[in-house]
Amino acid sequence: DTAVSQTPKYLVTQMGNDKSIKCEQNLGHDTMYWYKQDSKKFLKIMFSYNNKELIINETVPNRFSPKSPDKAHLNLHINSLELGDSAVYFCASGGRETPSGYTFGSGTRLTVV
Amino acid sequence: AQSVTQLGSHVSVSEGALVLLRCNYSSSVPPYLFWYVQYPNQGLQLLLKYTSAATLVKGINGFEAEFKKSETSFHLTKPSAHMSDAAEYFCAVSVGNTGKLIFGQGTTLQVKP
Numbered sequence: 001d002t003a004v005s006q007t008p009k010y011l012v013t014q015m016g017n018d019k020s021i022k023c024e025q026n027l028g029h030d031t032m033y034w035y036k037q038d039s040k041k042f043l044k045i046m047f048s049y050n051n052k053e054l055i056i057n058e059t060v061p062n063r064f065s066p067k068s069p070d071k072a073h074l075n076l077h078i079n080s081l082e083l084g085d086s087a088v089y090f091c092a093s094g095g096r097e098t099p100s101g102y103t104f105g106s107g108t109r110l111t112v113v
Numbered sequence: 114a115q116s117v118t119q120l121g122s123h124v125s126v127s128e129g130a131l132v133l134l135r136c137n138y139s140s141s142v143p144p145y146l147f148w149y150v151q152y153p154n155q156g157l158q159l160l161l162k163y164t165s166a167a168t169l170v171k172g173i174n175g176f177e178a179e180f181k182k183s184e185t186s187f188h189l190t191k192p193s194a195h196m197s198d199a200a201e202y203f204c205a206v207s208v209g210n211t212g213k214l215i216f217g218q219g220t221t222l223q224v225k226p
Binding site: 004092100 | 145149155157158159164
């Protein structure tokens with residue numbers, strides 16, 4: 001069983017489109033995160049939810065909107081996609097007190113053309 | 114503000130040689146520190162984490178790291194490199210009440226036959 005699963009793995013879309021990335025964790029963690037990895041492999045947090053409540057909202061364009069229907073799911077919706085949104089997006093769950101630390105999904109490679 | 118700095122964006126070693134990847138942290142409180150590995154086109158996998166229980170932390174795949182408060186360092190080592198260790202390595206610190214993970218810039222480890 002995959003602990004943190006993201007879909008889709010690859011996403012190619014045109015500028016101006018709206019797209020969503022889904023994330024699910026079966027680890028029972030209360031906290032989930034979205035990270036963005038740019039072309040230079042730098043990882044930066046975007047959002048975090050704790051038990052469906054938004055607790056971290058970094059400086060991210062309003063076009064990005066996370067949604068957490070329950071504590072096992074954290075989806076990321078992106079409106080009006082731009083070329084600069086091309087990156088790998090990682091979902092994660094857990095935390096520093098969790099024995100396994102932060103568990104990451106395998107990533108979604110978004111390419112905007 | 115808490116942060117981590119990885120010294121050396123690229124490290125090259127011969128197979129069987131010692132691996133040393135450097136990480137220095139900045140923190141005004143006892144830090145929670147992590148090392149993650151990312152293989153090509155994959156997610157991040159936890160190698161080990163420091164949570165103040167012991168200064169020498171042993172992780173998976175033969176890696177270990179030593180927390181040195183006096184040097185504000187958390188360097189990652191492995192006595193003998195394998196070809197399969199070639200990957201990107203990230204040092205990270207968990208900060209604040211939200212527990213968000215702040216990553217270093219990453220170090221690419223190349224292992225030569």
